[in-house]
Amino acid sequence: MNAPAPAPAIPLVWFEHVTRWYGQVVALRDVSIPIAGGVVGLLGPNGAGKTTFLRVLTGTMPPSQGRALLFGLPAFGTPDLYRRIGYCPDHDNFFEFMTGREFVETLLGVHGFGSKDRRDLAARALDRVKAADFADRRVFTYSKGMRQRLKVAQALAHDPELLILDEPLNGVDPLIRRDIIELVRELGREGKSVIVSSHVLHEVEAMTPNIVLIHKGRVKAYGNVHEIRGLIDRHPHSIRLTTPRARDLAGILARQPDVSELVIAPDAVTIRTPAPDRFYGALPALILESGIEVHELHSPDDNLDAVFRYLTEA
Amino acid sequence: MNAIPGLLASARLALRQFLNGPRKWLLLLLGAVFPGIVSIFAFAVEHGPVNPFLQIFDGIYLSVILLLMALLGATSGFSGDAEDGTVIYLFTRPCPRWAIVAGKWLGTVPPLVAISLVPVLLSFLLAQHVPADSPPPGEAAIRPADPGAPGTGAPNRTAAPPRPRNVHETPGARDLALVSFATALSTVEFGTLFFALGVLVGRPYVVGLCYSVLFELILGLTPFKMWVLSKMLRGAVFRIPTPVPRFWEGALENLPSALVSSIGLALVPLGSIGLAMIVVGWKSYLAKSD
Known part of the structure; x- marks a missing residue:
């Protein structure tokens, strides 16, 4: 007997031709993307449309066109979804007259939790983001870092399946940055899904290899950073070779058909190639034949910064 | 839920x-x-x-x-x-x-x-x-x-x-x-009106102020006063005769003024938003509304 076919998995997030505009400004353009789960970094420069993406995703605004589904349900107009998600917005405003603890408890009250649950859940969340020490101070006395911790605490207080963090590392000191990055990783290890936005590349790299690149309202690429890295191969790729005989090496490399551009420095040669795989394959033989000593071979493009630069400039 | x-x-x-x-x-x-x-x-x-x-x-x-x-x-x-x-x-x-x-x-x-x-x-x-x-x-x-003795506004x-x-x-x-x-009733009425402006429109304070100016100063000076709850109530409480018939008391001879009254009442909020857009500049108003 054949085993029953597995039910088709519903992606955590499903954007189908989502467009969102404000007046004449188009913030998201025809975005279609599935996000399966896990920790995902939403990456893009300021003004790329990240916050709009997250607002449509959290159902705080409807798409102007298309469909945004969360757990298979319309993200907008389905308040029950907020039991399963926690949202940490990018702005820095609170009910300033409250203490941090009151703030979290008040929002848990809107959730419908009873007073004992509110106290327990708030205490646990504040403890988790290391905010317990200052939780009984009024929010208007908080530093930027304390505010960020509090925002994250209110988002995870009700133990959501999906945490959506909009620029949580914005303007915080290295210690808090490390704590939040560690928290995101930890949540990922616990099986929670986290979508975290940032315009700083190494921050996202530190949290997850799964990224969505967004630029000018369009999703440029998504997936594992290494898969996206493969996209670079369609573009000219830089390789820097450090050598004491830079001019001699440049002469040999200039004759190669896969080298499209060449820059000579006193101790290095930097080439650009549209076919990095072929070039890497041929390079050892070239070096051996020439007898030129090469101390270091380094590709400045082998990081997320370069992926991002390539894709957004493309 | x-x-x-x-x-x-x-x-x-x-x-x-x-x-x-x-x-x-x-x-x-x-x-x-x-x-x-x-x-x-x-x-x-x-x-x-x-x-x-x-x-x-x-x-x-x-x-x-x-x-x-x-x-x-x-x-x-x-x-x-x-x-x-x-x-x-x-x-x-x-x-x-x-x-x-x-x-x-x-x-x-x-x-x-x-x-x-x-x-x-x-x-x-x-x-x-x-x-x-x-x-x-x-x-x-x-x-x-x-x-x-309603209608006797003159002192003896x-x-x-x-x-x-x-x-x-x-x-x-x-x-x-x-x-x-x-x-209490007037506060509920005005409070709800301005609260609703805060929910529905951009720059609610400007719209509200324009509403007040339109409502109290301009329309108050016209013979066709707009009769909303507090004013009706005021009339009832102080037995002040109503100079303009309310539209549901629409005897045929009162129809023109009643129409002006009810149409005006509907137009006041729109007029307030229009006035607010003029006051703050319509582009700025719309930008804030987004």
């Missing part, structure tokens, strides 16, 4: 915002104008109103001060959170948005009613200290119109005096009950 816990939590939050912010002091300060004027008229002006409490209540407190108090107190009940972005914390909870908004209303308008009654009570106490007097023998007096005059003198009346418990009721 049970909306009640979210509604109550939202109401508690709005009440705390109301009590913790500077709004209540501003409102009390604004409301203090009423007892201030009452005391000036009652003690300092010999030929002042017959009953300063009632007349100033009707002419100044209900028409101007209360309107401004409602504008100041209720508009930011929701729009404050919308402008600074904190509403996003509430809207990302498993509670329908209407319940959040209704909770905010519950935490904003009833406290506003309580605050609006404070100046009324103070003025009433002040007015108790103005003794009801009678004119000296041989001097003419102006007596108040008989409240039971005796012989033509060289310098008429008012007879002050001390307001009684019935007066207090009536003005308190009128104040």
Whole structure:
């Protein structure tokens, strides 16, 4: 007997031709993307449309066109979804007259939790983001870092399946940055899904290899950073070779058909190639034949910064 | 989904915002104008109103001060959170948005009613200290119109005096009950109107101010006054005859003025938004609305 076919998995997030505009400004353009789960970094420069993406995703605004589904349900107009998600917005405003603890408890009250649950859940969340020490101070006395911790605490207080963090590392000191990055990783290890936005590349790299690149309202690429890295191969790729005989090496490399551009420095040669795989394959033989000593071979493009630069400039 | 816990939590939050912010002091300060004027008229002006409490209540407190108090107190009940972005914390909870908004209303308008009654009570106490007097023998007096005779706005005059003198009346418990009721209902009406502006439109304060100007100053001067709840109530409470028939009393001969009245009532909010767009610049208004 054949085993029953597995039910088709519903992606955590499903954007189908989502467009969102404000007046004449188009913030998201025809975005279609599935996000399966896990920790995902939403990456893009300021003004790329990240916050709009997250607002449509959290159902705080409807798409102007298309469909945004969360757990298979319309993200907008389905308040029950907020039991399963926690949202940490990018702005820095609170009910300033409250203490941090009151703030979290008040929002848990809107959730419908009873007073004992509110106290327990708030205490646990504040403890988790290391905010317990200052939780009984009024929010208007908080530093930027304390505010960020509090925002994250209110988002995870009700133990959501999906945490959506909009620029949580914005303007915080290295210690808090490390704590939040560690928290995101930890949540990922616990099986929670986290979508975290940032315009700083190494921050996202530190949290997850799964990224969505967004630029000018369009999703440029998504997936594992290494898969996206493969996209670079369609573009000219830089390789820097450090050598004491830079001019001699440049002469040999200039004759190669896969080298499209060449820059000579006193101790290095930097080439650009549209076919990095072929070039890497041929390079050892070239070096051996020439007898030129090469101390270091380094590709400045082998990081997320370069992926991002390539894709957004493309 | 049970909306009640979210509604109550939202109401508690709005009440705390109301009590913790500077709004209540501003409102009390604004409301203090009423007892201030009452005391000036009652003690300092010999030929002042017959009953300063009632007349100033009707002419100044209900028409101007209360309107401004409602504008100041209720508009930011929701729009404050919308402008600074904190509403996003509430809207990302498993509670329908209407319940959040209704909770905010519950935490904003009833406290506003309580605050609006404070100046009324103070003025009433002040007015108790103005003794009801009678004119000296041989001097003419102006007596108040008989409240039971609607339409007789003119005072009863005796012989033509060289310098008429008012007879002050001390307001009684019935007066207090009536003005308190009128104040409460008018505050609910104006408060709800401005609260709704805060929910529905961009720049609600400007729109609200334009509404007040249009409503009280411009339309108040026309023969076709707009009759909304508080004005109808005022008419009922003080038995002031209604110069313009309400549209549901639409005898055929009253139809033109009734039509003007009802159409005007519908146009006032739109006119207010239009005026606000002119005041702040329409591009800027629309940009904020986004």
